[in-house]
Amino acid sequence: MKKYDILALGELNVDLLLNHIAGFPEIGKEIFARDMTLTLGSSTAIFAANAATLGSRVSFVGMIGKDSFGDVVKSSLQARHIDVSNLIEAESAATGLTAILNYDNDRANVTYPGAMSIMGVKDIKPEVISQARHVHVSSVFLQETLHRELMEIVRLVKDCGATLSMDVQFDPEEEWEFDYEKILPMVDVFMPNEQELMAITRKDSVGEAVDAILPFINVAVVKMGTRGSLLVTREGRRLMPAMLNNNVVDAIGAGDSFDAGFISAYVAGKDLEYCQWLGNLTGAVNTTAAGGTGAFASKEAVIEAARYNFGQTLVL
Ligand SMILES: Nc1ncnc2c1ncn2[C@@H]1O[C@H](COP(=O)(O)OP(=O)(O)OP(=O)(O)O)[C@@H](O)[C@H]1O
Ligand SMILES: [Mg+2]
Numbered sequence: 001m002k003k004y005d006i007l008a009l010g011e012l013n014v015d016l017l018l019n020h021i022a023g024f025p026e027i028g029k030e031i032f033a034r035d036m037t038l039t040l041g042s043s044t045a046i047f048a049a050n051a052a053t054l055g056s057r058v059s060f061v062g063m064i065g066k067d068s069f070g071d072v073v074k075s076s077l078q079a080r081h082i083d084v085s086n087l088i089e090a091e092s093a094a095t096g097l098t099a100i101l102n103y104d105n106d107r108a109n110v111t112y113p114g115a116m117s118i119m120g121v122k123d124i125k126p127e128v129i130s131q132a133r134h135v136h137v138s139s140v141f142l143q144e145t146l147h148r149e150l151m152e153i154v155r156l157v158k159d160c161g162a163t164l165s166m167d168v169q170f171d172p173e174e175e176w177e178f179d180y181e182k183i184l185p186m187v188d189v190f191m192p193n194e195q196e197l198m199a200i201t202r203k204d205s206v207g208e209a210v211d212a213i214l215p216f217i218n219v220a221v222v223k224m225g226t227r228g229s230l231l232v233t234r235e236g237r238r239l240m241p242a243m244l245n246n247n248v249v250d251a252i253g254a255g256d257s258f259d260a261g262f263i264s265a266y267v268a269g270k271d272l273e274y275c276q277w278l279g280n281l282t283g284a285v286n287t288t289a290a291g292g293t294g295a296f297a298s299k300e301a302v303i304e305a306a307r308y309n310f311g312q313t314l315v316l
Contacts, residue, residue, distance in 0.1 A: 004083065005056040005267045007132035007162070008048035009124070009153075010146060011116040011139045012062035012087075013096030014069045015041030017252075017291065021101055024108075033101075039291055040076035041098050042116070043138040043169055046253040046292035049080040050260035050282065051136075053296040055316050056267060059083035059132065061124060063115040069095035070115075080293070086128050090115040102250060111172065113142060120145035121152040129160035134267045136259065137164070140178065141171035151179070154186045165189040165263050167255065168196050176200045184216035189266060191259050193223040206230070210237065221262060221276060223255050223283070231276045240276050243284040243310040253292020258283035260296075281312055 018033035025031060040049065044062065052058040060082055064070035066089050073095060077084050096114035100107050129135060135157045140147050157164050166187045168178060176199040184190055190213070194206045201212040206222060210232055213220060222230040228242040261282030265275040282296075285305045289295035295305050299316045306312040 002133045003057070003131040004059045005133050006048070006051050006058045006263065007086075007129065007135045008044045008051075008058060008060045008062070008082075009135050009137050009157075010044040010062055010119070011042040011096065011113075011143055012045055012060070012064050012073050013041045013098055013111070013114070013116060014072050015039050015291070016097060016099045017102060018100065019102045021103065025101070037291070038072070040073060040293065042096070043167065043253070043256045044136070045073070045077065046256035047136060047138060047167075047260050047263075048077070048082050049293045050257050050286075050296045051264045052081045053299060053302060054260060054264040054282070055299065056264045057083075059086050059128075061086045061088070061128060063088045063090050063093075063119040063123065065090055065094040065115045067094050069097060086125075088119065088123055090118060093118055100252070102252070104250075107250075107252065111142065113144070116142070117144040119143065121149045121156060124153060124156060126156060126160055129157055129162060132160075132162050134263065135162045135164050136166070136263055138167040138256070138259070139169040140166070141173065141176070142169065147177075151182060154183055158186050163188040163267075165191060165259065165266070167191040167259050168200060169255075170196065171199065174199075176202075180213055181216050184213060184220075185218075188218050189263065190217055190220040191223065191262070192220075193225070193255055197222055219272060221279065223258055225251075225254075228280055229258065229276055229283075231272060233272070238273070238276070240280055242280055243312065245284050245287045245309060248287045249290050249294070251287050252290075254283045254286045256292055257286035257296070278314075281306055281310065281314065284310055
């Protein structure tokens with residue numbers, strides 16, 4: 001019996017969210033944002049928080065600074081029932097921060113990566129990985145050292161006997177350096193969105209991009225926003241339409257919430273169709289409240305949001 005169902009591995013930062021902004025920022029000018037929130041950020045943290053709410057036992061291996069934003073990260077994770085005993089406090093870097101300028105369905109982000117950019121394979125203890133049934137890695141391009149050492153980290157996870165899921169997220173440098181032929185055979189569930197998949201495979205359509213990764217994947221699930229998700233295995237492809245939300249509050253973290261739903265079902269041993277359904281549902285539920293974790297305050301809140309907004313019966 002392993003101690004954790006899921007170990008989230010990677011970036012931790014705080015998000016400074018600016019809403020109701022009067023136009024777009026311009027050099028040499030100043031504009032107002034009429035609403036501001038400081039909250040736990042990072043794709044991996046949203047994933048971890050929401051997977052814990054859905055009932056998984058979650059721990060986190062990530063790097064923060066010895067500063068007040070680090071304390072915000074730690075207490076926010078604890079408030080979401082995530083084990084923080086495996087967090088690493090960097091001596092030489094501050095906790096990362098993302099400033100998010102939110103405009104309806106989309107946003108412009110500026111990230112100071114800080115401590116999260118220096119975590120590498122030497123910081124990750126095999127005895128910690130061995131305590132987890134499953135490891136989830138996200139935002140591979142945002143984390144400089146993790147990106148450079150990704151092959152070694154993936155190998156370490158597999159050597160420790162855990163299953164592995166990976167969400168690449170956006171590449172701020174837009175270089176999209178990702179050796180999918182070598183990495184994907186070791187990834188049990190690959191979870192990019194359609195733009196990311198086309199970028200890493202250098203293809204112009206999702207169909208061609210899926211063809212390119214097919215020989216190397218175990219399971220892949222491609223997130224397609226309001227069009228839902230595409231599950232891909234060697235046996236076939238299934239497009240599952242989104243559960244449309246006509247009153248989107250914001251779409252921040254929809255992809256991470258999708259990952260949390262899919263993976264919490266996966267580690268519970270559910271079949272892939274259920275995993276995809278729960279991913280679509282938690283992605284949709286995410287859009288009913290502010291930020292990536294707003295709709296995931298408790299199991300009961302998720303169940304009620306699923307019923308009220310989408311007419312879905314969820315048993316957790
Ligand atoms: N407006 C919406 N209404 C209903 N469901 C949605 C909506 N937006 C997203 N979803 C669901 O959430 C899933 C993930 O969202 P999306 O495709 O935007 O992921 P992503 O691009 O990885 O997002 P992120 O920017 O959070 O990384 C979708 O596959 C879909 O099922
Ligand atoms: Mg995403």
